[in-house]
Amino acid sequence: MTTTPQTVGPQLVEALEQAVTPAAVLAEPFALHEFSHDRSFHHWEPPEAVVRPRSTAEVAAAVRVCADFGVPVVPRGAGTGLEGGANTTGESVCIDLSRMDAVLEVAADDMYARVQAGVMKSALNAAAAGHGLHFPAGPGVDASIGGMAATSASGTMAVSCGTVADNVLRLTAVLGDGSVITTGSAAPKTSAGYDLTRLLVGSEGTLGIITEVTVRLHPVPEEVAMGIWTMPSLQAAAELVVTGLRAGVRFSRVELLDATTVEALRGYRGFSAPPAPTLMVEFAGAAGEAAALYRRFTALAEKAGAAEHSAAEDPDDVGRLWQVRHDALPAALALVPGASALPTDVCVPISQLPANVIQARRDVEELGLTAPIVGHVGDGNFHVAILLPPGDEQAAERAAELNRRLVDRALAAGGTCTGEHGIGAGKIASLAAEHASALPAMRAIKAALDPHGIMNPHKVLPSRSA
Numbered sequence: 001m002t003t004t005p006q007t008v009g010p011q012l013v014e015a016l017e018q019a020v021t022p023a024a025v026l027a028e029p030f031a032l033h034e035f036s037h038d039r040s041f042h043h044w045e046p047p048e049a050v051v052r053p054r055s056t057a058e059v060a061a062a063v064r065v066c067a068d069f070g071v072p073v074v075p076r077g078a079g080t081g082l083e084g085g086a087n088t089t090g091e092s093v094c095i096d097l098s099r100m101d102a103v104l105e106v107a108a109d110d111m112y113a114r115v116q117a118g119v120m121k122s123a124l125n126a127a128a129a130g131h132g133l134h135f136p137a138g139p140g141v142d143a144s145i146g147g148m149a150a151t152s153a154s155g156t157m158a159v160s161c162g163t164v165a166d167n168v169l170r171l172t173a174v175l176g177d178g179s180v181i182t183t184g185s186a187a188p189k190t191s192a193g194y195d196l197t198r199l200l201v202g203s204e205g206t207l208g209i210i211t212e213v214t215v216r217l218h219p220v221p222e223e224v225a226m227g228i229w230t231m232p233s234l235q236a237a238a239e240l241v242v243t244g245l246r247a248g249v250r251f252s253r254v255e256l257l258d259a260t261t262v263e264a265l266r267g268y269r270g271f272s273a274p275p276a277p278t279l280m281v282e283f284a285g286a287a288g289e290a291a292a293l294y295r296r297f298t299a300l301a302e303k304a305g306a307a308e309h310s311a312a313e314d315p316d317d318v319g320r321l322w323q324v325r326h327d328a329l330p331a332a333l334a335l336v337p338g339a340s341a342l343p344t345d346v347c348v349p350i351s352q353l354p355a356n357v358i359q360a361r362r363d364v365e366e367l368g369l370t371a372p373i374v375g376h377v378g379d380g381n382f383h384v385a386i387l388l389p390p391g392d393e394q395a396a397e398r399a400a401e402l403n404r405r406l407v408d409r410a411l412a413a414g415g416t417c418t419g420e421h422g423i424g425a426g427k428i429a430s431l432a433a434e435h436a437s438a439l440p441a442m443r444a445i446k447a448a449l450d451p452h453g454i455m456n457p458h459k460v461l462p463s464r465s466a
Contacts, residue, residue: 024052050093072092101120133220152202154420156376176451260332261331357377364386439461
């Protein structure tokens with residue numbers, strides 16, 4: 001099909017309505033704005049249209065239309081991303097998967113679930129709860145399963161249950177020509193052929209649109225013990241985590257909050273901990289196991305000069321304490337009225353964590369920025385939320401410098417530029433620095449699976465001229 005730029009808009013919308021259904025295609029300005037961006041500050045423009053399918057077949061039909069028109073396709077889950085991976089351009093079509101929200105199967109004995117991509121983590125856990133199971137992987141914010149798979153997300157539970165990538169068994173995806181493939185197996189393991197499942201997980205919609213996911217479920221633990229500990233310094237906090245891991249103390253979750261974060265939380269929800277570096281720890285297991293692990297950690301913590309601020313074992317109390325951690329980003333934003341945040345995301349080998357966190361704090365102070373630090377320190381992943389006052393271009397320049405230093409230092413330590421947020425539009429240069437020798441192979445895979453280059457272009461891979 002050949003069209004001119006002046007006629008693409010109405011012809012494209014009409015073709016999409018015929019391929020899917022008119023009710024599933026949105027072209028009103030308010031709708032285009034709503035589905036055009038994630039939570040990041042990266043650039044976006046309203047798309048040509050938004051398609052809201054209910055099935056893999058409808059996704060495939062919409063992609064075939066876009067391929068015929070040569071129009072870029074940008075898939076979107078819940079819009080909770082932080083690197084612009086779901087941000088649209090003016091000539092693109094957004095395929096919003098949020099209406100594909102069916103839990104298709106919960107196989108309790110085999111401990112897996114099969115869901116459509118738009119199912120939210122909370123909905124999956126509600127369906128699994130009656131079987132004594134849950135899906136612990138993924139971020140604290142409620143996100144879609146397909147979106148978490150597309151970005152290879154993780155979160156507070158990665159130290160014990162792995163990342164989302166570690167918990168995906170099987171996928172259904174639509175490729176750039178509208179063909180549909182199924183990868184992987186519902187079996188606990190497979191060695192059959194190329195691992196296309198792991199290839200698509202983390203590809204951020206640049207190789208295909210994930211429409212269905214089979215994930216591992218985990219037993220809900222019988223017992224949980226959680227505590228919040230005030231530390232004498234950031235270095236002591238990071239070193240205590242390393243000491244605990246080497247001693248075989250099995251954390252269920254272990255999170256670091258720096259003094260700036262704690263101060264922000266004190267003003268945001270009345271968190272009462274002293275404004276000092278803080279560790280939040282959790283242990284889980286069968287009856288008696290969590291309490292025993294907590295006692296072992298307590299001995300190490302007291303030796304490191306830590307002081308217990310609060311502790312909980314009741315599930316409701318544990319949940320309320322963990323809400324403090326989930327409030328970290330909005331609390332940080334409240335420190336600077338009207339600010340946006342550049343949330344960084346590096347991950348380093350555990351032994352390198354203390355030095356990287358300490359140097360990050362020194363860089364923040366040297367550059368004169370407001371930037372709380374939090375981290376999933378049990379797996380070496382930490383975040384610096386750099387606050388950008390509205391209209392302050394100098395702060396934005398200093399923030400870019402801080403982010404560059406964080407990434408350079410992480411790579412020098414054998415780490416990565418992103419532990420869980422993905423590359424999106426925001427970390428393309430960082431990916432090129434981290435994987436320069438592998439870029440030709442990545443481009444070859446992209447060309448093979450997306451020969452027309454319509455699948456979420458200008459994301460993840462740098463242009464050949466960059």
